[in-house]
Every structure is written in structure tokens, then in C-alpha cells.
Amino acid sequence: MVIKLINSCVIILISTFIGLELARRYVARTRELSALQGALSRLETEILHYASHLPEALIRIGESVGGGTGRLFCLTGQTLTDKKKFTVAEAWSSSLGQLKRELFFQQEDLDILHRFGNQLGSSDREGQVRFIRLTLLQLREEEQKARMIRDKYEKMYRNLGILGGIALAILLL
Amino acid sequence: MSTATQRKESALLWQLPILEALPDTIQKMIKRLPIYLLQDMEEIRIRENRPLMVYSNGREYFVSQEGTISSRRDTAYQITADDTQKLLQLISDYSLYAFDEEIRNGYLTLRGGHRVGMTGKAVLEDGKIRTMKYIKSFNIRISREVIGAADKIMPYLLTGKDICHTLILSPPQMGKTTLLRDLARKISDGFPGFQGLKVGVVDERSEIAGCWHGLPQKKIGFQTDVLDGCPKAAGIMMMIRSMSPRVIITDEIGRVEDVAAIQEALNAGIRIITSAHAAGIKDALARPFLSSLLESRIFERVAVLGDTLGVGTLEKIYNADFSTQFLSQPIR
Incomplete structure (x- = not known):
């Protein structure tokens, strides 16, 4: 009986964790998309007002933005310098x-980013x-869409994780 | 180290900044060229879909993929679209947007003061060039400084402790800019019997000082200030107001407003050394702008460059009203 209880607990924990992880992807994507917009706005300023050279501008912005977007900027700047x-x-x-x-971007985000890189x-x-x-x-459009999707699925996956775990545990009892 | 090896090494100094700016493919070929060509290299010509060429020892050569030279076109390496695209990104440090003004003028300056000329399709706006697109032809010009180029002319430009207003007349490619640069260095640093003076260089085409990121890449003297990329007339006025130079050096005057600015400098007691395109006094007097300038007798010395004894020969040096010619024969 004790073993069965422990098993059930483990199942519920794992399933909750999976649910949270799936939900996190949606949150991370919107967060990354909004960070990316911030970084691009700063790049615009660097180009328009300071005429900074691209490698140093990318590294500077990347370092201050941080996160996945920051690493993307830094890595690109570093690659160009090296x-x-x-x-x-x-x-x-x-x-x-x-x-x-680490970026959690969807294909449509990546398409935009590749087009951007070409120019x-x-x-x-x-x-x-x-x-x-x-x-x-x-990107703003994608972010809005991503938010809607997040609102829809974030809670769902989270609840699904816990409830699914409980259901499975009951079935196996 | 012997002076011969020293000279050899300094003749090859241009390589680093230029090779850095070349795409891998072309860089490899140029590196493999025979040393005597590299030492006297003047230009590297890169044109899309056409053969890679270099100009050295006074003539052009085709360069093959293996880095050998020939005078036959069909053995030469053909420049690809990828090459020109990469070259453009490399010379602009991946930041073409930061060089709008340079692109409009058709050239930009590399580290070391070397210039890259480019042609493509001009984009016009209100009849003026706004920018250039489809840049497909590049001319990388290796610029060399000749320390001591002004040694011969210097005695003729001195009056006591001061410098004469001087105009240098020369056909293209005769060492005009080289001479101006070395004059700036000598006047600024001083030499035995002459204490250095503050010098201001208005370097409209970034040729005299070869500035890169605002720092002169050539030896132009320790008390020389450079206004880089600045139109001459406006630059001379700025210099007078802000830097109190004793001597202003600028390249190739040719516009009416330049004369007004020179007049202003004269009134402020500043010495002017400048140059103009002309084959000689006769040629200069036949041109409306130059003849009026010469007839105003502003310049106390007018020097003519030529190549009777090789590039940079001093052919003649006149006084203000051309009554005296100081040289009995050309010197170099």
C-alpha cells in the first residue's frame, strides 16, 4: 500500500512537472519576443543616431539585454569580430x-528573424x-498571437499536468 | 636589422589592413604573389565577373587562382558575386549604413589610410546623388608615405622663422598629396634650424592624414590637428576659429568659396599651403579659377611638380609674380 502511494505521488509530480514545462514554453516565447523588440529598438537608435559599427553595437546591446536574445546578439557580434x-x-x-x-521561437518567428538577418x-x-x-x-504581431496562445494553453497545460497525473494515479491504484 | 631589410618590410606594411579587408579567396591569391610585386603594389582591382588584376611596377597584371601572374586574361581568376558582396561587408565593417557619406562620395578609407574607390549604380534624389547601389567595382589603392619627400622643397619655402604661402601645381599622380603630408610633418615637428609650428590640416578627401576612426594613420607631425572629411572652405574657417594654427594645409583647391576662406586665413596671419591640378604655370594661367588666384599674388611660392626625374620631381619654384624662378634644374 505504501509503495502504491509513493508510486502515485511520483506519477503526479512528474506529470505536474511536464505540464509546467510545456506551459513555460509559451511564457518563454512571449518573453523572448518582447525582449527581441526591445533589443531591435536599441539597434535602431545605434544605427540612426550613433552610426555605431554593427559588431560592437550587437555585443553592447546583447550584454545589456541578457537572456536568449542577448546571447543571440552577443554571439552574432562575436562571430563577426572573430x-x-x-x-x-x-x-x-x-x-x-x-x-x-534556448530561444523557444516558433517557425514563424524564425522566418522573420532570418529575413531580418539577410538585410x-x-x-x-x-x-x-x-x-x-x-x-x-x-514581431509585435507575433507577440500578440503568442500571448493569445499562451493565455489559452498555459493554464490548460498546467492543469492538465496535475489533473492528468491524479487521474493516472487513481487508475493505477 | 639592415636598412635594406627595413625598407623591404616597410614596403610590405600595407598588407595587414588590406588583406584583412579581402574575402578569403582573393586574400589567398594576393598573399601568394611574388614579393617584388607586393613591394611596389599600387592598386588591386576587383570587378564582379571580370578578372582579378593588380597594378604594380607601373603596369597591370592578371592574377590567377594559384596566385601567379600573367599578362593573359583567360588564365585569371574571375571575381564572383560572393566575392564582391563579402568585400563590401568587410571594408565597411559589416556596417554599410555607417558610411552613407563615403558611399555617396564613392570611396572609403581603410585602417592605415588606404582608400577603396567603388562604382555601382547611383541613386538620385532631386538631381543629387543620394546613395549608390549594386556596388560591383572596387579599386583598392595602396597609399605609401614617403618620409623626407619635402626635404628638397623646404629651404625654398622658408622666410626666416616663418613659412611662405605656397601653392603646389601638379598633374595627377605626381606626388602632390605625399608632398603636402610630409610638409605637414616637417613643419609641425620642426627640424634643425626651424622650430615646429602648429599645423591644421583640412583633409576633405581623407588623403593627407588618412584618418581612420578619427586617428591619423600617417605621420603628419605631433602638433598637427586634422579636420577629416570636411569641405575645405568651411574647414579652414573652423580651423581658424577653434584651433589657432600657424599653418593650414589643404589639398586641391578649386572652388570660389575656397579663395574667400584662404583670404580669411591670410587676414588672420595664418600661412597657407595648398595644391591644385595643373601641368605648369601656363596651364594654370589658362584656367579661369586658377589664373585669378595666381594673379591675386596671394601665394609667395608656386611650385610645379612633374616626372622628369621620376614621380615627385620638383620642376620649378616661382615667387609671387613669377619674376624669379629659384631652380636652375629640376631636383628630386
């Missing part, structure tokens, strides 16, 4: 590839600013 022979687009997409696991640094100031603003707009 491996002189990468293009910006190559460095950006290689960083995105390396950080895929980064390779046009005049006006063009860059226009492109950053366009990307910001698209």
Missing part, C-alpha cells in the same frame, strides 16, 4: 541555429531603419 570571413547573414543564421534550444548591415541608414521598423511590426 571570424572575419562570415557575412552578416551567415553569422546571424548560424547563431540562430546554435541557440535554437542587416547591408543597406544605407534609411534602409536599415525602415527594415528594423518593419521587423518590429511583424
